[in-house]
Each structure stands twice: as C-alpha cells, then as structure tokens.
Amino acid sequence: MQLPGCSGHNTPLWGGRFGADAGITARHFTASIDFDHRLYREDIRGSRAHAATLHRADILSEEELEMILAGLDTVEEAIRSGKATLSRDHEDIHTNVEVLLADVIGPVAKKLHTGRSRNDQVATDLHLFVVDVIDDVQTGIRALQRNLVALANGHADTVLPGYTHMQRAQPVVLAHHLLAYFFMFERDRSRFLDCRARADRSPLGAAALAGSGYPLDREFAAGLLGFSGIYANSMDAVSDRDFIVEYLSAAAITMMHLSRFAEELVLWSTSEFGFVRLGEGYATGSSIMPQKRNPDSAELLRGKSGRVYGSLMGLLTTMKGLPLAYNSDMQEDKEGLFDASDTLLSCLDIAAGLVASIEVDPGRMGAAAETGFLGATDAADYLVHRGTSFREAHRIVGEIVAHCEANGLELADLSPETWRKFSPLFASDIVERIRTRGIIANRNLAGGTAPDSVAAQLAMARDILGRG
Ligand code: ARG
Numbered sequence: 001m002q003l004p005g006c007s008g009h010n011t012p013l014w015g016g017r018f019g020a021d022a023g024i025t026a027r028h029f030t031a032s033i034d035f036d037h038r039l040y041r042e043d044i045r046g047s048r049a050h051a052a053t054l055h056r057a058d059i060l061s062e063e064e065l066e067m068i069l070a071g072l073d074t075v076e077e078a079i080r081s082g083k084a085t086l087s088r089d090h091e092d093i094h095t096n097v098e099v100l101l102a103d104v105i106g107p108v109a110k111k112l113h114t115g116r117s118r119n120d121q122v123a124t125d126l127h128l129f130v131v132d133v134i135d136d137v138q139t140g141i142r143a144l145q146r147n148l149v150a151l152a153n154g155h156a157d158t159v160l161p162g163y164t165h166m167q168r169a170q171p172v173v174l175a176h177h178l179l180a181y182f183f184m185f186e187r188d189r190s191r192f193l194d195c196r197a198r199a200d201r202s203p204l205g206a207a208a209l210a211g212s213g214y215p216l217d218r219e220f221a222a223g224l225l226g227f228s229g230i231y232a233n234s235m236d237a238v239s240d241r242d243f244i245v246e247y248l249s250a251a252a253i254t255m256m257h258l259s260r261f262a263e264e265l266v267l268w269s270t271s272e273f274g275f276v277r278l279g280e281g282y283a284t285g286s287s288i289m290p291q292k293r294n295p296d297s298a299e300l301l302r303g304k305s306g307r308v309y310g311s312l313m314g315l316l317t318t319m320k321g322l323p324l325a326y327n328s329d330m331q332e333d334k335e336g337l338f339d340a341s342d343t344l345l346s347c348l349d350i351a352a353g354l355v356a357s358i359e360v361d362p363g364r365m366g367a368a369a370e371t372g373f374l375g376a377t378d379a380a381d382y383l384v385h386r387g388t389s390f391r392e393a394h395r396i397v398g399e400i401v402a403h404c405e406a407n408g409l410e411l412a413d414l415s416p417e418t419w420r421k422f423s424p425l426f427a428s429d430i431v432e433r434i435r436t437r438g439i440i441a442n443r444n445l446a447g448g449t450a451p452d453s454v455a456a457q458l459a460m461a462r463d464i465l466g467r468g
Helices: 024-030 033-056 062-080 093-111 118-153 174-199 218-225 234-239 242-268 296-303 305-319 328-357 362-369 376-385 390-407 416-422 436-441 451-466
Strands: 159-164 167-173
Touching (some): 033 062, 033 218, 062 093, 093 118, 118 234, 118 451, 159 362, 159 436, 167 174, 167 436, 174 451, 242 296, 242 305, 242 328, 296 328
16 A cells, blocks of 8 residues: 655645645644555445435435446555555545545546535444454454363363462362363453444444434445444434444453463463473574573463553543544544454464464373362361361361471371371361362362363353354
C-alpha cells in the first residue's frame, strides 16, 4: 500500500467552507489513513449497502447504483493489490475511497455520500471489523482448547504437585491442571460471544448524529451487512465505542489467562522444575551461554498481555470525558483495536503450537509430588473421620510434619507405629491412605482430581469441542 504523505495539495472534501490552506501539518496530524486503511474492506461493504439503500429510497437510479457498485469493486481490488494511492491529504479511508471512486466512475461518485456522514460510516466499519475479528478469535481459542484436550488426554494418570502460594500443596493429575485452562478459555470464548451479540447492530443511517434526512430503510441496510438489527438511537449509534471497550476487555482477560499459562510453562521448563520441555521451534538459544534454551515464546505470551491491557486503558481514558455525539478523540480507537487484535490472534496461535510441542517428563512431575508432605491434609482428614475435630487433627499432623522435617523423612516413610505415637486413632491403613494415588483417588467429587472426576471433565471438554 502506498502512503505517499504530502502528495500535492488537494482540496479537502469540506473545501466549500474553508479558505485556501488550512495548514498541511495540522491536516496530516488529524489524518487517520496511516492506520484506518486497514478498514478498506469494511468501508466498501458499508458503501455498497448504503448505495443499495439510497437506490431503494429512489435517490439513486438503477444505472447509478450499478456504476457505483462496479466502481467500488474496482477500488477494492486496487487497494487490495496495492495499486491505489491512499493519501493523507484525504484524511481517512472513507474519503480516500470516495476520491478513488470518483477517479473510476466520475461525478456519480459524489452521490454516494447522500444521507450519510463519516460518523455513521466509521461506526459501521468498526462494528463490521469487531464482529469479524471475534469470529477469528473464536477459531483461535478453539484450536488452543483442542490442543489442551489432546495433551490432557494423554496425561490423565500423570501426577504432579498442585501448588498454592507456589508451595507444593496436594497432588493432582496433569490432565486436571490442563483442563483448568480449557475451562478458562471456554469462558473467554463465551465472553467474546456476548460482546459479539451486542456489536451486531448497524449504526448506518444515524448519519452525523440526528439521523439521516432521507427516508433510508435502516433495517434493509443492516440486513445487507449481515447485522441482526439496528441501533435504536442515532446519537448512541455514532458516539459510543463501548463495543470496542468490551471487546478489548475480553481480549485483556484472555491475555491474562494466556499469560498465567505461559508463566507456568516458563517455570516448568526450568532445570529446577524440569516438568516439561518446550518444542525447539518455541525456544531459543542464548547468544553468549551455549547451554541455554530460553522459553522465549512463553515469555512473550506472558509479556504481550501488557500492550493489550494498554489498548483497553487507552480507549477507556479516551472515551471517559466525551460529550455526545461524535468527537475526533474517537479516532484514537483504531490503533489499539488493531494492535490488540493482531496480538491476541498471534498469541492464540503461538499458544496452540506451544501446547502441541510440549514434552512432559512424568518422572520429574511424579517425583516432585512424593516430597513436601502432600499427604498432610489427608492425614488430618483421616483423624476427622475418626471423631477428631479438624483443628485438633491439624495440630497433630503439624507435629508429625515437624517430626519428619527434623529427621529428614517424608510422611510415606513413617511406620504405623510412628503414626500411632502421635494419635492412637491412626490404624495401619493410614500408610495407604496418604500415598499419592490414594490422595488423588479420594477426591472423586465433581471437579476433583480423581480418575473418574477428571474423566468426566475430559468428556465435558470433548462435548464442548464437539459442539463447534
Ligand atoms: N477518521 C474519523 C475517525 O476515525 C472518521 C470520522 C470523522 N468524522 C468527522 N466528522 N471528522 O473517527
């Protein structure tokens, strides 16, 4: 795409009221073509629908409509192929398309803007963009979820420590851990769908703010654009960007989930943990330390959350003081929206690939679950089942853990006699009861880490994926 900048001295569209030179520097400062050229497809879609609506209202003849539609096809292809020259002198994508259309079809092009404003035009473009990008995000989340389920499927029996406060807490199976992320991403998906439902409204016909002065059938235009309905209020239609704020919030939350997952992969791939190895394509070496295998992709998944949060904060801040209706501040909505969308889509893609590349070390994971007194809660529960209050049981097991620490032992090393020294309620089955497998098997309620519970979660996940 050519963006020649100061290419000559064209009369702006509002040239009728303004004097000779409104100031090139200021005009270029207010121009948005450097970034909103990305909306050319949406803009041309909107123009096609508007032209058809003008024709329906007998404002354009059949012949004029056909000329405009054919001209728009030509302009779209010229922009797509990079042959069209887009200029800052024409400020934004809307005006550039109109100027290009006039180059192709002549004066009839000047009729296209009848009953329309760039205010409802840009709002329409952005609604189309958000609805479409959400569809891409859905696809991206699904691919990641599928890879999580595939990995979980192979690790329903792989034990690792579950952590709280980054301290080993209770043993879990890897499938359980991975499915936690599956369900987070499922909520993300539904958040995007909620946002999509609200963005699925056409602002077209709202014109500058008060509604078009022509009898335009707004429902007809909305239908042509694939929207489910129209904005009920024209001032609202042109002046809110809450649908973008909502989209960016959903994007920020998804990035937060991706970042947490990435952080686990960074930790798990250290030599200290050694739980996983990330595929070579997702790690890089160091320019100075030959032994290094840096988890760069995971680090950047974690790091890129910052810029998406930034886009959300930026737009919220831009919008907060704006009176009705359109204000030029709103032009600042686009770069954050585009950057957040590009970032999110590439992060989803990388995360899916990263998951598929993970090599798990079940030995390291299992060994980590055998140390750190992960059976302590279950030992306390054992006493509770035999009539001890939980607080008292907690105290007794605390003493047992202190005894182990003092003697370099794990709970599994204790004989039934030693257990009984701390409480006569311990019978010899305590030894089995606090084995890792026993602890896991005991958590067989809905959502737990026991084999049946995890199998049920896997089935649920597969069912969700099966629904598309
Ligand atoms: N470039 C503008 C934007 O992105 C389009 C709308 C301009 N409207 C206006 N009245 N200046 O918001």
